[in-house]
Amino acid sequence: MTKMDQITGAQALPLNTILAGDCIDVMQSLPAESVDLIFADPPYNLQLRGDLRRPDNSRVDAVDDDWDRFQSFADYDRFTRDWLRAARRLLKPDGAIWVIGSYHNIFRVGAALQDEGYWILNDVVWRKSNPMPNFRGKRFTNAHETMIWASKSEGARYTFNYEALKSLNEGIQMRSDWVLPLCTGAERLKDENGEKAHPTQKPVALLHRVLVAATQVGDVVLDPFFGTGTTGAVARMLGRDWIGIEREERYRKVAEARIAEVRKFDKVALETARPKRAEPRVPFGQLVERGMLRPGETLVSPSGKSARVRADGTLVGLDITGSIHQVGAALEGAPSCNGWTYWHFKRDGQIVPIDILRQQIRAEMRDAGH
Amino acid sequence: MTKMDQITGAQALPLNTILAGDCIDVMQSLPAESVDLIFADPPYNLQLRGDLRRPDNSRVDAVDDDWDRFQSFADYDRFTRDWLRAARRLLKPDGAIWVIGSYHNIFRVGAALQDEGYWILNDVVWRKSNPMPNFRGKRFTNAHETMIWASKSEGARYTFNYEALKSLNEGIQMRSDWVLPLCTGAERLKDENGEKAHPTQKPVALLHRVLVAATQVGDVVLDPFFGTGTTGAVARMLGRDWIGIEREERYRKVAEARIAEVRKFDKVALETARPKRAEPRVPFGQLVERGMLRPGETLVSPSGKSARVRADGTLVGLDITGSIHQVGAALEGAPSCNGWTYWHFKRDGQIVPIDILRQQIRAEMRDAGH
DNA sequence: ATACTTCTTGAATCTTAGA
DNA sequence: CTCTAAGATTCAAGAAGTA
Numbered sequence: 001m002t003k004m005d006q007i008t009g010a011q012a013l014p015l016n017t018i019l020a021g022d023c024i025d026v027m028q029s030l031p032a033e034s035v036d037l038i039f040a041d042p043p044y045n046l047q048l049r050g051d052l053r054r055p056d057n058s059r060v061d062a063v064d065d066d067w068d069r070f071q072s073f074a075d076y077d078r079f080t081r082d083w084l085r086a087a088r089r090l091l092k093p094d095g096a097i098w099v100i101g102s103y104h105n106i107f108r109v110g111a112a113l114q115d116e117g118y119w120i121l122n123d124v125v126w127r128k129s130n131p132m133p134n135f136r137g138k139r140f141t142n143a144h145e146t147m148i149w150a151s152k153s154e155g156a157r158y159t160f161n162y163e164a165l166k167s168l169n170e171g172i173q174m175r176s177d178w179v180l181p182l183c184t185g186a187e188r189l190k191d192e193n194g195e196k197a198h199p200t201q202k203p204v205a206l207l208h209r210v211l212v213a214a215t216q217v218g219d220v221v222l223d224p225f226f227g228t229g230t231t232g233a234v235a236r237m238l239g240r241d242w243i244g245i246e247r248e249e250r251y252r253k254v255a256e257a258r259i260a261e262v263r264k265f266d267k268v269a270l271e272t273a274r275p276k277r278a279e280p281r282v283p284f285g286q287l288v289e290r291g292m293l294r295p296g297e298t299l300v301s302p303s304g305k306s307a308r309v310r311a312d313g314t315l316v317g318l319d320i321t322g323s324i325h326q327v328g329a330a331l332e333g334a335p336s337c338n339g340w341t342y343w344h345f346k347r348d349g350q351i352v353p354i355d356i357l358r359q360q361i362r363a364e365m366r367d368a369g370h
Numbered sequence: 371m372t373k374m375d376q377i378t379g380a381q382a383l384p385l386n387t388i389l390a391g392d393c394i395d396v397m398q399s400l401p402a403e404s405v406d407l408i409f410a411d412p413p414y415n416l417q418l419r420g421d422l423r424r425p426d427n428s429r430v431d432a433v434d435d436d437w438d439r440f441q442s443f444a445d446y447d448r449f450t451r452d453w454l455r456a457a458r459r460l461l462k463p464d465g466a467i468w469v470i471g472s473y474h475n476i477f478r479v480g481a482a483l484q485d486e487g488y489w490i491l492n493d494v495v496w497r498k499s500n501p502m503p504n505f506r507g508k509r510f511t512n513a514h515e516t517m518i519w520a521s522k523s524e525g526a527r528y529t530f531n532y533e534a535l536k537s538l539n540e541g542i543q544m545r546s547d548w549v550l551p552l553c554t555g556a557e558r559l560k561d562e563n564g565e566k567a568h569p570t571q572k573p574v575a576l577l578h579r580v581l582v583a584a585t586q587v588g589d590v591v592l593d594p595f596f597g598t599g600t601t602g603a604v605a606r607m608l609g610r611d612w613i614g615i616e617r618e619e620r621y622r623k624v625a626e627a628r629i630a631e632v633r634k635f636d637k638v639a640l641e642t643a644r645p646k647r648a649e650p651r652v653p654f655g656q657l658v659e660r661g662m663l664r665p666g667e668t669l670v671s672p673s674g675k676s677a678r679v680r681a682d683g684t685l686v687g688l689d690i691t692g693s694i695h696q697v698g699a700a701l702e703g704a705p706s707c708n709g710w711t712y713w714h715f716k717r718d719g720q721i722v723p724i725d726i727l728r729q730q731i732r733a734e735m736r737d738a739g740h
Numbered sequence: 741a742t743a744c745t746t747c748t749t750g751a752a753t754c755t756t757a758g759a
Numbered sequence: 760c761t762c763t764a765a766g767a768t769t770c771a772a773g774a775a776g777t778a
Contacts, residue, residue: 418752503768
């Protein structure tokens with residue numbers, strides 16, 4: 001039991017371990033609303049001609065022994081809905097899920113997600129820089145896979161580290177299409193015979209981006225189709241806790257050995273750009289109280305509007321009195337206005353946004369905090 | 371009656387006309403197994419609430435038309451299954467369908483296609499070179515739409531002009547992700563008020579690629595959600611016959627006028643729509659995601675300055691955090707700095723500029739036919 | 741005419757803390 | 760739960776305007 005469990009009285013979570021067994025059974029045995037993020041790489045259902053098989057090659061029992069395509073899709077749908085429902089139970093209210101798939105299964109997964117009450121936030125295309133070509137020239141090179149990112153429900157306050165992703169993309173907001181290479185070379189895990197240990201090992205770079213985008217340091221990440229444990233390895237690197245579920249012993253062994261060798265990045269490396277909303281709120285009145293602006297002083301806007309500062313931190317414009325935001329919005333005839341960037345004051349012939357003064361106060365607050 | 375109808379004795383098809391009415395009713399009135407290809411751009415069921423404003427307070431012109439409103443997913447599914455069934459009846463045995471959509475609807479469409487007996491050949495991603503950004507920083511830029519290409523049934527001998535597509539792609543096999551710009555500028559049709567005639571007009575270049583890939587000269591192409599008739603215009607340019615179905619008179623009028631002006635095999639408009647080829651931008655963050663540089667690792671400059679790499683692709687230097695360019699500029703007291711040549715890392719006792727790693731990634735992308 | 745800047749716009753499920 | 764007010768938030772193209 002962790003310290004936090006003792007404090008909250010929550011049921012113990014088996015953090016940073018691989019649980020053996022069928023993912024639906026195992027998920028049902030875990031405490032509800034305990035997980036921040038689920039990353040799932042379920043079977044793709046590639047072999048529709050024959051049986052539906054799980055990653056461990058076990059056959060999913062069909063309702064009807066007579067093979068029939070509709071029955072196979074129905075079977076896959078039942079499996080999908082079952083694990084998605086069990087997964088949703090585990091998610092905290094503001095938790096989210098990522099599921100990856102190809103055209104063989106992703107449409108059924110997406111529809112099931114919506115039907116189970118998840119709320120899709122984006123579909124993200126992993127565009128492979130080195131896909132397998134189509135050898136027979138009968139179709140387009142299948143050069144991408146699709147991930148669906150969904151919150152537990154509509155209106156949930158899911159985690160999205162917008163600033164961190166923007167940084168990863170050198171200052172431009174991250175798009176829904178990601179160009180990343182396949183998992184090959186030294187990264188590709190081999191078994192004792194030198195064969196690839198798992199047929200569909202996902203690249204570290206993919207999980208890195210997912211976890212940086214959608215989790216905080218210390219969050220709990222669950223992967224119900226753990227395979228060789230890319231999710232766990234990246235979670236550990238990034239200082240997140242993880243739980244893996246995997247039926248097949250040979251995959252669990254490979255994953256365990258692999259994760260044991262992972263070093264966690266240090267604290268400095270894990271800090272990312274703070275979103276502005278996380279900065280402490282500074283009332284405009286403080287600038288007046290501190291004498292950074294004088295009551296009676298005139299503020300101007302880029303569009304040439306002006307207003308005067310009052311001692312209580314309100315502004316007086318033409319026919320309007322109120323907060324810096326309200327007066328800015330009224331003067332522009334706009335529904336809203338960020339007064340901090342809208343209003344400017346004059347010092348030494350320069351016109352400076354008042355946000356500069358807020359930044360000074362915030363810097364002082366940070367220094368005082370140290 | 372066309373010459374071909376007389377030869378085959380087939381029921382007359384209203385070729386190269388726009389049929390007024392609900393697409394399900396109209397399709398049911400047409401002869402079975404008479405169409406080679408269907409391209410469908412059905413309503414996406416966007417479920418938009420309220421309005422959305424850009425940071426400059428201008429309002430985004432949303433798709434709020436009645437034709438995109440459905441009561442529920444079940445309602446949308448019923449509509450989808452009905453039109454897909456009617457469409458399938460019209461297809462020749464070796465015919466195929468393309469359906470375009472976004473994450474709002476495409477998963478339901480894909481599942482319905484499979485349930486109705488279509489056989490998915492590829493999902494093709496239209497990567498928009500100039501998508502609308504996410505204004506609130508709450509999600510990834512929704513930068514793509516998805517098309518599903520499916521044959522009428524498994525084992526059908528569908529048309530795929532492999533060599534033509536390879537030529538279109540400068541000799542490299544065409545991939546399942548296509549980079550094309552939105553339909554804007556002179557190509558975007560305007561109504562009598564100068565407003566866009568249709569909220570979701572698709573680009574000519576997109577249909578050009580679809581029809582070159584999946585039809586022969588003389589084939590019959592049907593579009594049950596004709597709108598302003600991009601499918602008809604491109605079909606005519608390419609010497610294919612077309613049939614459009616559209617409920618709204620205002621769209622039919624625009625489409626008719628537009629198609630009347632198209633000359634067969636007039637590719638002038640197409641040539642200009644070719645995507646530009648430029649050296650791809652590689653964000654520094656990708657080196658971190660890919661494990662080429664490790665978070666926490668120290669970079670050095672020729673002048674002896676140093677900084678540490680963080681997991682989000684930013685650097686931490688003395689008193690400064692930011693992109694490789696920003697931190698370099700700050701440490702040098704310079705207005706700007708090319709971080710790619712400024713920063714170096716150590717490998718095997720050597721000091722190497724990070725630009726080497728960028729060149730590696732670009733080489734991979736070139737190999738992939740980016 | 742040319743170069744440069746500013747404006748407009750695109751299938752969008754687009755806020756949140758605090759009372 | 761609802762309501763209010765603070766205040767955070769955009770990329771690429773092409774068109775249109777300006778020097």
